[in-house]
Amino acid sequence: AQSVTQPDIHITVSEGASLELRCNYSYGATPYLFWYVQSPGQGLQLLLKYFSGDTLVQGIKGFEAEFKRSQSSFNLRKPSVHWSDAAEYFCAVGSGYSSASKIIFGSGTRLSIRP
Amino acid sequence: DGGITQSPKYLFRKEGQNVTLSCEQNLNHDAMYWYRQDPGQGLRLIYYSQIVNDFQKGDIAEGYSVSREKKESFPLTVTSAQKNPTAFYLCASSTKLGGRTDTQYFGPGTRLTVL
Numbered sequence: 631a632q633s634v635t636q637p638d639i640h641i642t643v644s645e646g647a648s649l650e651l652r653c654n655y656s657y658g659a660t661p662y663l664f665w666y667v668q669s670p671g672q673g674l675q676l677l678l679k680y681f682s683g684d685t686l687v688q689g690i691k692g693f694e695a696e697f698k699r700s701q702s703s704f705n706l707r708k709p710s711v712h713w714s715d716a717a718e719y720f721c722a723v724g725s726g727y728s729s730a731s732k733i734i735f736g737s738g739t740r741l742s743i744r745p
Numbered sequence: 746d747g748g749i750t751q752s753p754k755y756l757f758r759k760e761g762q763n764v765t766l767s768c769e770q771n772l773n774h775d776a777m778y779w780y781r782q783d784p785g786q787g788l789r790l791i792y793y794s795q796i797v798n799d800f801q802k803g804d805i806a807e808g809y810s811v812s813r814e815k816k817e818s819f820p821l822t823v824t825s826a827q828k829n830p831t832a833f834y835l836c837a838s839s840t841k842l843g844g845r846t847d848t849q850y851f852g853p854g855t856r857l858t859v860l
Contacts (some may be wrong), residue, residue: 639785664848672834673749673851674788720787724847730802733849735787 632657634723636736644744645713651706651739653695653721662720663704664733674720680704693713714718716743748772749852750766751836756857758823758830766821766855768836777819778837778849781805794819795841823857847848 633656638729643649662681666674678689685697695706704721718740724733749770750850756790758764770777778794780788790803794813808827813819823830837849 648779671833671851671854671856672750673853674837676850679848732790732793737785737787 632661632723632734634721634734634736636719636721636739638739639737640740640742641713642742642744646710647713649653649706649711649741651719651721651741653704653706653736654702655704655721655723656702657723659724660699663697664693664724665689665693665704665706665736666688666720666722668718668720668738669689670717677706677719711741711743713743713745716741746814747839749836749850751834751852751855753855756855758857758859759848760859761825763822763824763856764836766834766836766857768821768852770817770819770836770838770852772838772850773816774838774850775838775841775848777818778811778812778839779819780825780835780837782854783834786860791821791834830855830857832857844856 635654637652643657658669664679664684665677667677668674678687680687687695693708697704718738720737722733752767777790778793781782782788789805791809792811794800800811800813802809833854835854836852839849841848
């Protein structure tokens, strides 16, 4: 069965510092992977997605993620965070091969920014 | 502007009452979804629908009901049978359930509180 793990519940980084949020997935075939961001009391916004091809994916707001099959990981990175990046980040995995497929979300990582 | 709207933003319900959450999309998407989000947890799938007049249970369908009479609308009813309904409810839609390039887009959410 598909699953996704975000091992960090809460991360605090200083403004201007680099960021890496971890995501590990479990799926037998090639997955398709997503990162979403959620501001407090809001819906989820898609940051980026990986379906195939180049394993380094560029997204909105200066984020990128790298798919590493050997490590079953899809970590999200940003070279320099801004105070507005404070939010909850969700990694998600889906199979995309059948009409009954679903997307499974991780439990999220809350990002705080230190001034 | 195309998007997903959910109403109301906040909803209060007395115990024993049914309540219906609205979700409308003008993206011409075929598939629609309802998720429940609790603090510190990821999103859990309640129901999903691939086409009009068809829907399937997700992982936590007990105490909930849905209908899909129109392509653009997918209302969720939280019934009195739902034992712990206080949560944040998110509606999403995608072009095609399970497609390889399927991506879910989310509405702003409804926060339901049972008094």
